[in-house]
Amino acid sequence: MTGFLELLVAGLNTGLVVGLAALAVTLVFGVARFANATTGDAMSLGAYAAFAGANVTGSLIVGSAIGVAAGALVGAASYLLVFRKLVERSAVTALLASIGIGLFIRAAIGLAFGHQQKTFQLPLVRPWRIFDIRIHPNDLNLALVAALALAVTFFVLHGTPIGRRMRAVADDLSLARVSGIAPARVMIALWLLAGAVTSVAGIMLGIKAVITPEMGWEMLLPAFAAAILGGIGHPVGAVVAGILLGTVQEMSTPFVGFTYKIAISFLVLLLALLLRPQGLFGRVAGAR
Amino acid sequence: MTINRRLLLATMASTALLAGNRASLAQGSGIFRIGAPNCITGAGAAYGTGMQKMLRAGVEAVNAAGGAAGLKFEVSTEDTQTQPQAAVLAVKKLIEVNKVQALLGIWSSGESLATLPLANDADLLFMNTSGAPALSVPPANAKGLSFRFQATNDRFGRAFAEIAEKEGFKRPATMAFNNASGIGNTEGFRKAWEKKGGKVVEAVVYEPNQSSYRSELQKVLAAKPDVIVTGSYIADTTIILREWYQTGDTQKWIIPGWAANSDLIKAIGPQVAEGIISVESVSNEGSNAFKAYDAAYQKAMNAPGLGNAYAAMAWDMVIVLALAIEAAGKADTAAINAKIREIANPPGTAVATFAAGKAALKAGKINYEGASSALDFDQYGDVTPDFSMSAVEKGQIVRKYIVKI
Amino acid sequence: MEAYIIAIAIITAIYVLLALGLNLQYGLTGLINFGHVGFFCVGAYTAALLSKHQISPLVTFPVAALLAALAAWPLGVVSLRLREDYFAIVSLGFSEVVRLVATSERWLTNGVQGISGIPKLMDGLVPRAAEPVAVLALLVAVNLGAILMMRRIASSPFGRVIEAIRDNEEAVKSLGKDPAGFKMKVLMLGAALAGVAGAFYAHYISFISPEQFVPLVTFQIWMAIIMGGVGRVSGALVGTLILMLFLEGSRFLRDIIPFIPDVEMASIRLGVVGVAIVLFTLYRPQGLMGDFTRR
Numbered sequence: 006m007t008g009f010l011e012l013l014v015a016g017l018n019t020g021l022v023v024g025l026a027a028l029a030v031t032l033v034f035g036v037a038r039f040a041n042a043t044t045g046d047a048m049s050l051g052a053y054a055a056f057a058g059a060n061v062t063g064s065l066i067v068g069s070a071i072g073v074a075a076g077a078l079v080g081a082a083s084y085l086l087v088f089r090k091l092v093e094r095s096a097v098t099a100l101l102a103s104i105g106i107g108l109f110i111r112a113a114i115g116l117a118f119g120h121q122q123k124t125f126q127l128p129l130v131r132p133w134r135i136f137d138i139r140i141h142p143n144d145l146n147l148a149l150v151a152a153l154a155l156a157v158t159f160f161v162l163h164g165t166p167i168g169r170r171m172r173a174v175a176d177d178l179s180l181a182r183v184s185g186i187a188p189a190r191v192m193i194a195l196w197l198l199a200g201a202v203t204s205v206a207g208i209m210l211g212i213k214a215v216i217t218p219e220m221g222w223e224m225l226l227p228a229f230a231a232a233i234l235g236g237i238g239h240p241v242g243a244v245v246a247g248i249l250l251g252t253v254q255e256m257s258t259p260f261v262g263f264t265y266k267i268a269i270s271f272l273v274l275l276l277a278l279l280l281r282p283q284g285l286f287g288r289v290a291g292a293r
Numbered sequence: 294m295t296i297n298r299r300l301l302l303a304t305m306a307s308t309a310l311l312a313g314n315r316a317s318l319a320q321g322s323g324i325f326r327i328g329a330p331n332c333i334t335g336a337g338a339a340y341g342t343g344m345q346k347m348l349r350a351g352v353e354a355v356n357a358a359g360g361a362a363g364l365k366f367e368v369s370t371e372d373t374q375t376q377p378q379a380a381v382l383a384v385k386k387l388i389e390v391n392k393v394q395a396l397l398g399i400w401s402s403g404e405s406l407a408t409l410p411l412a413n414d415a416d417l418l419f420m421n422t423s424g425a426p427a428l429s430v431p432p433a434n435a436k437g438l439s440f441r442f443q444a445t446n447d448r449f450g451r452a453f454a455e456i457a458e459k460e461g462f463k464r465p466a467t468m469a470f471n472n473a474s475g476i477g478n479t480e481g482f483r484k485a486w487e488k489k490g491g492k493v494v495e496a497v498v499y500e501p502n503q504s505s506y507r508s509e510l511q512k513v514l515a516a517k518p519d520v521i522v523t524g525s526y527i528a529d530t531t532i533i534l535r536e537w538y539q540t541g542d543t544q545k546w547i548i549p550g551w552a553a554n555s556d557l558i559k560a561i562g563p564q565v566a567e568g569i570i571s572v573e574s575v576s577n578e579g580s581n582a583f584k585a586y587d588a589a590y591q592k593a594m595n596a597p598g599l600g601n602a603y604a605a606m607a608w609d610m611v612i613v614l615a616l617a618i619e620a621a622g623k624a625d626t627a628a629i630n631a632k633i634r635e636i637a638n639p640p641g642t643a644v645a646t647f648a649a650g651k652a653a654l655k656a657g658k659i660n661y662e663g664a665s666s667a668l669d670f671d672q673y674g675d676v677t678p679d680f681s682m683s684a685v686e687k688g689q690i691v692r693k694y695i696v697k698i
Numbered sequence: 699m700e701a702y703i704i705a706i707a708i709i710t711a712i713y714v715l716l717a718l719g720l721n722l723q724y725g726l727t728g729l730i731n732f733g734h735v736g737f738f739c740v741g742a743y744t745a746a747l748l749s750k751h752q753i754s755p756l757v758t759f760p761v762a763a764l765l766a767a768l769a770a771w772p773l774g775v776v777s778l779r780l781r782e783d784y785f786a787i788v789s790l791g792f793s794e795v796v797r798l799v800a801t802s803e804r805w806l807t808n809g810v811q812g813i814s815g816i817p818k819l820m821d822g823l824v825p826r827a828a829e830p831v832a833v834l835a836l837l838v839a840v841n842l843g844a845i846l847m848m849r850r851i852a853s854s855p856f857g858r859v860i861e862a863i864r865d866n867e868e869a870v871k872s873l874g875k876d877p878a879g880f881k882m883k884v885l886m887l888g889a890a891l892a893g894v895a896g897a898f899y900a901h902y903i904s905f906i907s908p909e910q911f912v913p914l915v916t917f918q919i920w921m922a923i924i925m926g927g928v929g930r931v932s933g934a935l936v937g938t939l940i941l942m943l944f945l946e947g948s949r950f951l952r953d954i955i956p957f958i959p960d961v962e963m964a965s966i967r968l969g970v971v972g973v974a975i976v977l978f979t980l981y982r983p984q985g986l987m988g989d990f991t992r993r
Contacts, residue, residue: 008515015507022504040783090980096783097730101924102979104917108972115965120338122528124560131541141539214504215528215560223502226794229787258508263499264471264802266508271791275776278784334964371949374964377910381903382705382946389702406814407905414826425811432815471801472810472909500801 010138012255018144020251021151022213023270024244025206026224027231028158032199035238036175037192039099040229043083044203046107046114048221051076051204052211053114056123065125073204079110080200081193089192107222114218123216147209151244154205158198158240167194175238227251230274236287246285249273325364325624327352327611328371328393328417330383330408335375337400343594343604344398344422345370350589351611351647358648361618366611369393375400377407384408388415394624397610399423400603402473409433416626420610422603424449424474429673438626440613440633440674442606442665444574446474446524450481451698452572452680453522453547457482458489459682459696460570462545466495466518468509468533470525478524478549494518499529506533510540520545527552531560538565547572550602550683555690563688571690575681576605576665581645582612586664602665609663613637616650616661637661637668704830708902710942711837712895717922717934718844719891725929726852727884728864730786732916733773736793737766737889739800739911741896746813746906747806755819759897766893767886769796774882793913800908812907819901837898844891845931851887860884918945921971924978944970 026048033041054075059068083106091099132139162168170191173181182188207221214220231250235242254269261269277284329348332341352366360366369391371383380399387393388411395418399405402425409428412419413436422443427433429445444452457465465486467479476498483493495516499509510533513521521544523530530552538561546553550573558566576599577583586608587598598605614629616636621628635641636650641660644650653659661668666678680696716738723729744762749755777788800807807813824832851857862870863877870877900906918941926937948967 008511011511012508015505015511018507019505040787087976087980094983097786098979098983100730100783100786101920102976105972105975105979108917109969109976110972112965112967112969112972115968116962121556122531122560124531126562129535129538129562129565132539139540143539210504214532217528219502220504224504226787226791230791233784233787255508258512262802263497263509264798267500267503268791268795268798271788271795274791275788278780278788279776282780338964372963377905377907378709378903382709383949385705386702386949389705390699403812403905403907403909406812407903410815410904427811427814473812473907476810 007138008259009256012258013252014138014140014144016252016255017248018147018213018251019255020248021147021244022206022210022247023224023227023231023251024247025151025154025202025209026221026228027235027243027247028154028240029199029203029206030228030232031235031238031240031243032158032195032202034232036171036195037084037088037099038178039088039096039103040232041199042100042103042225043107043110044228045221045223045225046110047076047079047083047200047203048207048210048224049114049216049218050079050110050221051207052216052220053118053123054204055208056125056211056216057118059125065127069205069208072208073201076202076204076207077197077200080196080203084192084196088196089189111218111222118218120218125212125216127212143212147213150205150209154202155240155244158202161198162240167191171195227270230270234274234277234284236284239284239286242284242286323364324367325361325395325618326391326393327366327368327614328384328387328391328396329368329398330371330373330380330387330396330404331398332375332400332404333372335373337375340601340603341372341375341400343590343601344400344607346593347586347590347604347607348398348611350593351608351615354585354589355611355615355647358646358651361615361647361651362622362624364618364624366615373399373404375404377403380404380408381411384411388417393417394626395614395629396420397614398607402428405439406433409439412438418614418626418630420614422606424477426477429675434674437674438630440610440670442609442668442676443603444678444680445481445675446477447481447484448677448698449478449549449572449574449680450483451485452574452696453478453482454485454489455696455698456570456572456680456682457486457520457522457547458491460520460545462520463491464494464517464519465491466513466516466521467493467497468513468521468523468525469496469498470523470529471498471500475524475526479522482522501526501529503529504532505536507536509533510536514540514542518544520547522547523552524549525552527554527557527560530557534561534565534569545570549573550681553685553690558685558688558690563685566685566688569685571683571685572696573681573683574602574666574678575695576602577663577667577678580662580664582609582662583664585646598664605663605665609665609668612647612650612663613661613668615647616654616659619651620654634670637663637670639669701830704834706942706946708830708834708837708898710938711834711841712898712902713919713922713942714841714935714938715837715844715895715898716892716919717926717938718841718848718931719888719895720919721923721928721931721934722848722891723884723888724923725933726857726860726864727881728782729778729881729885730782731789731885731888732786732913732920733789733791733793733796734888734892734919735911735913735915736789736796737769737892738896738899738915739793739796739908740766740769741893742900742906742911743800743807743813743896744893745897746816746900749817749901750813750815755897755901759894762897763890763893766896767890770886770889771882774878774885778878778881778885790913790916793911793916797908797911800911807908810908812905813900814905816900816904816906818904819898833898833902840894840898848931856880856883917975918971921975921978924975924983927984 051072055068055072058071059065132141170186231247232243235246250270258266331345373380373383397420399421402423405421405423419439424446469475469479497509547570553571590598617629617632620632639660641658642653644659683690683692723731741762744765745758748758773792777785820829820832922937922941927933
């Protein structure tokens with residue numbers, strides 16, 4: 006039983022990072038209406054920027070802030086330079102372009118930092134034991150950061166004028182336009198936010214694991230799966246779905262083994278699309 | 294659109310022209326051409342450049358001593374990207390365009406398995422540093438042209454088993470990166486350990502590129518091992534050790550040297566790394582050949598020769614080839630092949646450089662003791678290097694003893 | 699020298715076959731298949747395993763095509779009704795699952811150790827020296843066959859329905875035809891072509907392992923058909939040629955531009971693929987040869 010609980014904790018842990026990445030995906034998916042495959046490599050970028058910042062300033066907090074800022078800027082830049090021009094085209098064109106941007110970012114990271122792994126220097130601590138289950142303080146930090154990111158996103162979306170406009174654009178673009186909402190400013194704000202969240206996800210991933218140029222790309226499929234599972238455009242849904250996927254993945258290991266557990270998110274996604282295409286939290290909309 | 298098509302044709306034509314020019318340059322007698330399909334980019338990038346530079350340095354040393362059997366050496370290099378498909382194209386180019394007479398410095402098993410057939414077809418000697426057992430025997434090595442300068446995965450596993458026994462462990466578990474090398478190491482360990490009458494309490498194979506290995510670790514720890522033997526790489530080892538430390542468990546670790554190095558200690562910190570046992574196939578560090586290699590390596594790479602065991606192997610490849618050609622007296626593959634074991638294996642006057650060997654050959658049989666190992670090739674073209682057992686103490690890797698298998 | 703050119707030509711012809719299959723799926727029906735390498739993998743492993751049991755290529759090739767097509771069936775069943783970008787994501791997951799199966803099922807595929815020693819295609823049929831040319835000739839013939847077949851399909855009633863589906867799926871539905879069935883057939887056909895390409899690949903490289911069948915291959919083919927122009931056969935040809943020129947040409951680039959450090963070449967190659975995809979998507983979506991699909 007302890008075994009299962011430990012797997013649960015491991016799953017929650019993995020799921021939180023997936024959830025953060027899915028949050029970034031779902032923001033863009035909901036408002037800009039396409040699956041942004043750059044998210045993975047943008048996560049790597051955020052981690053590297055934070056790493057460089059932490060090295061230069063000697064503080065992880067300041068480094069992370071730099072990383073988040075860098076991510077926001079890259080997000081806005083990708084909109085201004087590429088995605089804005091693809092608005093009239095199909096969602097797939099934007100998806101393809103986002104893959105191209107992702108490859109470019111990965112190449113740039115490889116050139117700038119090399120392919121050797123990097124790590125954030127954090128003090129390691131022994132875990133707490135609660136009911137014979139090991140809980141690490143770092144896990145709680147991760148959960149806190151995820152909750153914070155979610156809270157900030159929520160606040161922006163529901164408590165600020167620009168957020169209201171974002172939601173209007175997400176609901177119905179033409180109606181929003183007609184109501185006088187200028188899309189450009191809204192979109193820039195959206196991409197800044199999504200970029201920042203992406204960086205946070207990347208930094209948390211880098212803290213948990215190691216920093217390599219490929220780190221974010223590996224997260225992409227689970228992030229997509231979680232975003233779709235949670236319902237496109239639903240921030241809470243994305244995080245919840247991420248946690249769910251991570252948990253199911255880890256808890257399935259006694260049954261499917263360590264290689265196939267990776268396929269679990271794909272399987273869950275498939276089931277979701279067949280049984281409830283709008284996702285856990287979404288309204289009935291165009292999955293079919 | 295017309296412009297684009299014209300540009301296309303022009304580019305293709307000029308590429309072909311360039312390639313053609315290289316081919317004509319490759320003609321000429323009195324020269325022995327070596328092909329070097331090295332992994333400059335990709336997974337083996339950390340070693341490929343060093344290997345290539347040492348191949349060139351070895352060639353320089355040979356030419357400086359007057360060449361072998363009156364032939365001067367030339368090297369043509371290509372990048373294989375550590376991918377089998379790209380390696381095939383690289384080797385094809387070397388064989389067809391550069392008309393090389395031997396292939397040296399192929400690094401990974403995937404590349405070797407894909408390109409050895411090409412060497413067999415073209416009847417060229419094939420010197421590699423790969424670990425896969427399949428390279429020793431037919432069908433891959435049907436013509437006996439392959440010479441392996443690195444210990445097979447099996448031998449690594451045996452070294453792990455010797456060390457585990459010597460350190461008094463009784464309940465080992467294994468964790469293997471899911472690729473040929475990782476699994477090869479842990480399988481080799483298991484076979485050797487079971488031969489000693491022991492049992493492996495748990496064996497886990499994990500997938501690459503994951504952000505966490507908690508569940509894999511959990512399974513291993515549940516079996517309560519006193520030591521965990523890995524076939525792993527530095528990124529996953531970092532994550533696993535970090536997560537292990539945070540479980541509070543206290544077993545020891547035996548990890549291959551390419552994962553348990555100073556970069557690992559830097560990543561996880563000296564506290565976590567304390568007591569980790571690092572095992573490496575040791576270069577023949579006491580030897581004079583190693584001194585010669587080290588000097589060349591420092592000159593070319595500005596770093597100690599100890600840092601790249603494969604570069605030492607590359608250096609040896611050139612020397613061995615040159616001595617064999619000198620002994621054979623001509624550039625014929627079969628003749629050279631017949632002499633390789635003669636000049637590298639005992640008995641014979643021990644020599645450490647090409648110049649010394651060339652001179653000593655006039656007097657009788659020689660035995661080249663290489664920089665990477667004593668280089669005694671068995672009937673499969675495999676060597677049995679020694680292995681070093683080092684332990685991490687206060688953030689430093691300290692060599693404890695050598696294991697001979 | 700010629701043998702090197704033939705080697706490149708063989709790899710190019712294999713990639714053209716892959717591009718033709720993808721082009722069939724996307725150009726004709728608008729299917730965004732991001733899992734094409736999965737069918738390539740199925741075909742390669744089928745041919746490799748069967749030929750190690752001394753089964754003749756006359757049998758193994760059709761079986762490879764068949765199994766690849768059958769592999770497309772479950773993908774089609776679950777996802778053809780999805781909207782296009784969801785299908786894209788699911789198909790990407792599909793090819794990763796195929797790779798995981800190849801990695802895991804050691805009893806079948808030898809896992810990560812891969813399958814080595816796959817015999818040459820024309821062994822025993824033609825003299826050793828002529829073998830590569832014979833393989834190339836066969837590949838060219840197969841490609842031409844595929845092209846002819848595609849033209850036939852495009853001008854047949856079946857083809858007209860396909861195009862109608864691409865242009866206006868609702869209208870086709872209202873006429874009582876079921877688009878999913880047609881899309882499935884096209885998906886399976888494209889997969890079969892990829893399977894045949896995989897069979898050729900296995901025999902040529904003589905060593906296959908799961909790590910050779912990664913999504914990057916799919917995206918390289920996508921880059922080829924985007925650059926060449928979708929929907930047109932000549933687009934697939936030109937695009938693949940450019941792709942091969944780029945992938946092999948970067949080898950010679952180091953001789954022309956010596957100051958690029960070797961280690962960075964891989965990153966540069968990756969970056970150029972990315973920029974090419976972005977630029978073509980932005981400025982020349984119809985590719986070099988023109989877009990047949992009016993998207």
